[in-house]
Amino acid sequence: MTVEQRRKLENLTALVLSTLAAAFGLFWLIFILGDVLVHGIGALNADLFLSDPAPPGIEGGGLRNAFVGQIMITFFATLIGVPIGVLGGTFLAEYARGTRFARIISVLSDIMVSVPSIVIGTFIYALLVRPLGHFSGWAGSIALAVIMIPVVLRTTEDMLSLVPWTLREAAFALGAPYYKVIMKVVYRGAATGILTGVLLSIARVAGETAPLLFTSFNNNFFSWDMNGPVASLTVTVFQYAMGPFEEWHTQAWAASLLITLFILAITILGRAIIKWRYRS
Amino acid sequence: MGITLRKDPIDLFFSAVTAVAACSVIAIILGIVFVLIRESSLAIGKFGFFAFLTSTDWNPVTESFGAATTIFGTIVTTVLALVIAVPTAIGIAIFVTEVAPDFLKGPIGIAIELLAAIPSIIYGMWGLFTLAPIMANHIEPALQSTVGRLPLIGILFEGTPMGIDLFTASVILSIMIIPFTASIARDSFNLTPAVVKESAYGIGATKWEVVKNIVLPYSKVGVFGGVVLSLGRALGETMAVAFVLGNSHKITSSLLDAAATITVTLANEFTEADSDVYLSSLFYLALVLFLMSFIVLAIAKFFLLRAEKRYGR
Numbered sequence: 038m039t040v041e042q043r044r045k046l047e048n049l050t051a052l053v054l055s056t057l058a059a060a061f062g063l064f065w066l067i068f069i070l071g072d073v074l075v076h077g078i079g080a081l082n083a084d085l086f087l088s089d090p091a092p093p094g095i096e097g098g099g100l101r102n103a104f105v106g107q108i109m110i111t112f113f114a115t116l117i118g119v120p121i122g123v124l125g126g127t128f129l130a131e132y133a134r135g136t137r138f139a140r141i142i143s144v145l146s147d148i149m150v151s152v153p154s155i156v157i158g159t160f161i162y163a164l165l166v167r168p169l170g171h172f173s174g175w176a177g178s179i180a181l182a183v184i185m186i187p188v189v190l191r192t193t194e195d196m197l198s199l200v201p202w203t204l205r206e207a208a209f210a211l212g213a214p215y216y217k218v219i220m221k222v223v224y225r226g227a228a229t230g231i232l233t234g235v236l237l238s239i240a241r242v243a244g245e246t247a248p249l250l251f252t253s254f255n256n257n258f259f260s261w262d263m264n265g266p267v268a269s270l271t272v273t274v275f276q277y278a279m280g281p282f283e284e285w286h287t288q289a290w291a292a293s294l295l296i297t298l299f300i301l302a303i304t305i306l307g308r309a310i311i312k313w314r315y316r317s
Numbered sequence: 318m319g320i321t322l323r324k325d326p327i328d329l330f331f332s333a334v335t336a337v338a339a340c341s342v343i344a345i346i347l348g349i350v351f352v353l354i355r356e357s358s359l360a361i362g363k364f365g366f367f368a369f370l371t372s373t374d375w376n377p378v379t380e381s382f383g384a385a386t387t388i389f390g391t392i393v394t395t396v397l398a399l400v401i402a403v404p405t406a407i408g409i410a411i412f413v414t415e416v417a418p419d420f421l422k423g424p425i426g427i428a429i430e431l432l433a434a435i436p437s438i439i440y441g442m443w444g445l446f447t448l449a450p451i452m453a454n455h456i457e458p459a460l461q462s463t464v465g466r467l468p469l470i471g472i473l474f475e476g477t478p479m480g481i482d483l484f485t486a487s488v489i490l491s492i493m494i495i496p497f498t499a500s501i502a503r504d505s506f507n508l509t510p511a512v513v514k515e516s517a518y519g520i521g522a523t524k525w526e527v528v529k530n531i532v533l534p535y536s537k538v539g540v541f542g543g544v545v546l547s548l549g550r551a552l553g554e555t556m557a558v559a560f561v562l563g564n565s566h567k568i569t570s571s572l573l574d575a576a577a578t579i580t581v582t583l584a585n586e587f588t589e590a591d592s593d594v595y596l597s598s599l600f601y602l603a604l605v606l607f608l609m610s611f612i613v614l615a616i617a618k619f620f621l622l623r624a625e626k627r628y629g630r
Contacts, residue, residue, distance in 0.1 A: 048523035052416050058408025059417070059425055062499070065492045066432050072447050073439060121338045128335035139339075144622070146342050148614045151546065152607065153553025155580050159587065159603040160349045163356045183345055190342065214325035215332070244436025247555040247580070251587050271438050271556075278442045278560065286446070293439050304434040308427065 070297070077294025080287040089259050093282060100292055102259040106174065106268040110253055111243050113178035113263065118185030118242075119235050125186070126193025131219055134198075143194060146187035155247035157183050162251040174267035177253025181242040188241055192234025193227075199315070200226040229314045233307045240303040244296055246271035270296055349607060357601035359593060369601060375566035375577075377591075382598035384605055386566040390576040391606075393483055394558060395551040397572070398490035403544055405491075406498035410540075411528055413499075414506040426503065433496035441560035444489040449561050452488070453480030457573055475571040484572040486558040493557050494547040501546065505539030505624060506532050538627065542620030549614040553606060555580035579606040 038046075084099040091098025125142075133139035161180040166172055200223050208218040224231070246269075254266040255276055270292045277289035360369060364382060372383025413426050457478030465474035509532045517527045533540075563575025564585045579602045590596040 044523055044526070048525040051411075051525035051528070055408040055411040055416050058405045059412040059429075061405055062409050062429050062432065062495055063425070065495075066428055068447075069432075069435065069439070069443050069492075072443055076446075121341055124335045124338035125341060126339075128332070128339040132332045132335060133339070142339050142342055144618055145346060147618055148611060149342060149346065151550050151553075151610070151614050153555065153580060153610055155553065155555045155583050156349065156353075156603050156607045156610075159356075159583065159600060160352055162587070163352045163600065164348075186345070187342055190339070214328045216325070216328045219331075240434065244438065246436070246438045247584060250584055254588070271436070274438055274442060275556065275559070278445060289442060290446075293442055296436060297439050300434055300436060301431060304431065 073290070073294050073297055076287075076290035077297075080291035081294070085288065085291055090257050091284075093280070093285075096284060098284075098288075100268075100270065100273060100288060102256060103268040103270045103273040103292065105259065105261075106253070106256065107243070107270045109261075109263060110174055110177045110181065110249070110267060110269055111239065113175070114181035114185060114242055115235070115239055117178060118182035118238070119189055121182075122186045122189025122238070123193050123231060123235075125190040126197065127219060129190070129194040130197035131215070131223065143191065146191050149187040150191065153247075154184055154245055155250075158248035158251045161248070166252060171264075172252065172254035172266040174253050174263035174265070177249045177267060177269065178263070180248040180252045181245060184242055184245065184248065185238045188238040189234055192237070193231055196227040196230030196234060197223055199230065229310060233310045233314075236303050236307045236310075240300045240307065243303075244271060244300050246275055250275070350604075353600055353604040353607060357597055357604050359597035360601040363594060364598075369598070370605070373566075373568060375582075377586075377595055380592060380594050382594070384579075384602055386568055387577050387579045387582050387602060388605070389568045390483070390562065390581070391552060391578040391609075393572075393576070394487045394490055394562070394578055395548060397483070397487035398494060398551050399544065399548060401488065401491035402494045402498055402547065406495050406543075406547075407502050407540065409495070409499040410502035410506055411532075413503050415524055415528055415532070426500070429496050429499050431496075432492070433500070437493065437554060437556040440489050440493055440557040444485065444557065445560035448489065449480030449485050451480075452482075452485045453478045457484065461573075472570050473572045476573045478573050479575070481561055481563045481575055482571075482573045483562070483569070483576050486562045486576075486578075487572075489557050489561060490551050490554060493554060494551050497550055498543050498547045501543030501621070502536070502540045505536035505543065508539065508624070509535040536624070538620055539624030542617050542624055545613060545617035545620060549610050549617055552610045552613060553580060555584050559584045579603075 084097060085101075086099060086104060087101060088097070088099040089102050090100065129139040129143055157180050161176050161183070165176040165179065204222055204226060205218050208222045209215075213221070249269050249272050253269060253272070255272045256266040256268040260267060274289045274292050274296070277285035277292075280286075360382065364372065369382070370384050370388065372381075373385045374381040374383040375386055376382070409425075409429060413422055413429075417425060457474070457480070461474050461478065465471050513535070514527055514531055517531050522530070558578060559581045562577060562581050564577045564581050565575040566577050566582075567574075569576060583599060583603060583606075587596075587599055590599055
């Protein structure tokens with residue numbers, strides 16, 4: 038074999054292997070999504086949204102409590118986590134811009150984004166569940182908020198940094214104090230970006246199960262009470278999938294399908310917005 | 318570019334509020350470390366700081382606990398997942414940056430990243446109902462009758478294939494971390510200056526030679542950071558493995574055996590712990606996991622920052 042032939046063969050092998058790797062990745066995506074879709078779609082019905090769980094082993098019933106609980110927990114988590122994240126990001130990108138302190142917080146946030154979420158669950162359990170003696174929806178919301186803060190903080194910092202410094206200088210030249218420059222110029226310039234960051238952080242926590250296991254726990258009954266245990270779709274999927282009843286498994290697939298569709302929709306929307314807004 | 322225009326009292330107030338919000342990250346980290354140390358002090362006192370880490374006991378009845386079995390499970394699943402995921406992810410990154418025609422680059426990149434958006438509980442449930450039976454009925458028996466026959470390696474594939482074991486958990490974990498590794502590897506590859514690649518093509522290099530001799534050396538620090546980041550993620554993954562690992566506290570030589578990781582133990586036993594020592598031991602496990610993943614993630618960040626600094630955009 039000549040050198041040229043060997044090089045061509047090596048090249049071909051490498052390219053085929055990398056194509057196979059991509060096909061392997063796509064295969065799993067299609068396999069998982071397809072499987073969730075096939076199992077989930079047959080299990081969808083109006084009862085799922087309109088009625089509460091039937092006693093174990095009995096036909097029928099739905100997951101109304103878990104839908105409402107999931108929305109409540111995620112909503113309050115967003116309400117707590119987003120303002121703190123946005124304000125923190127503002128500090129890093131504006132008042133503390135370029136300082137060592139800002140870099141340290143930025144790096145720590147990046148690390149916190151990937152820290153095991155189950156550890157956050159144990160932390161909030163020790164802080165809010167054990168001292169009060171009961172699981173609560175608030176504890177679940179706060180656990181999710183703790184996960185959201187670093188995510189929102191980092192995206193806010195990045196988005197504010199994209200706003201050209203000259204825009205701020207123009208506002209300073211008109212005599213505006215810094216907080217007004219931030220509110221009227223910087224936030225406006227970065228609004229789409231921050232909103233996308235918020236969307237993606239909601240997608241991030243909406244699928245979280247581990248931090249809710251020991252905080253909001255689960256509840257087989259419909260409840261608006263954030264001071265007591267609150268059901269969530271994800272924890273319900275965990276409980277139902279591990280349970281012995283066929284009916285539970287079917288409902289777990291349906292819930293999985295809805296969670297997946299919701300999160301994929303938000304993720305795709307977020308990416309589309311970023312692409313549209315920051316095409317350069 | 319720091320600015321000193323703090324004459325306005327509202328401005329002072331607003332900057333203070335944002336500063337407090339930024340410090341919340343530090344407060345959370347210190348809070349986690351402090352609370353977990355406080356809660357685990359009972360177990361540390363009773364079993365000893367290091368003795369707990371090396372003890373293979375896990376017996377709620379006699380209230381004797383140790384972390385060795387769960388640390389073993391955590392490390393085995395993580396390492397095995399990386400062994401599967403890293404070559405695949407680098408292959409994907411090569412495909413997306415160099416091989417794929419332009420109209421495919423975007424869509425395939427997005428598709429791989431969607432894998433990362435699927436919540437881990439979905440992976441877990443899919444693993445339990447779909448992957449585990451396939452593993453038990455087809456893949457694991459096939460492995461046993463091929464590589465399982467080999468001396469030495471055969472030990473890894475002993476036992477009855479049930480599908481609920483270290484191997485299945487690692488496969489699911491690897492599918493989960495492929496997207497992280499692939500997207501960081503892709504970003505690192507893209508930092509290679511086009512001029513250098515073009516010069517290589519100009520003297521007649523093949524695509525693979527460009528990747529091997531130009532792109533990989535250029536991006537190795539970033540790719541390595543991405544691999545370590547995936548390692549950190551895999552250490553702390555809970556729901557994807559909770560369904561298919563069996564939560565059995567033992568150190569086994571076979572990958573076809575049930576085992577436990579720190580995360581799986583926490584998920585299964587935390588709300589059932591009926592004594593103070595039991596709960597405290599679980600908190601100690603959480604502390605060990607937090608420190609392990611924090612250190613690994615910090616190392617990953619260090620390499621990613623170095624890569625960025627060197628070839629910064």
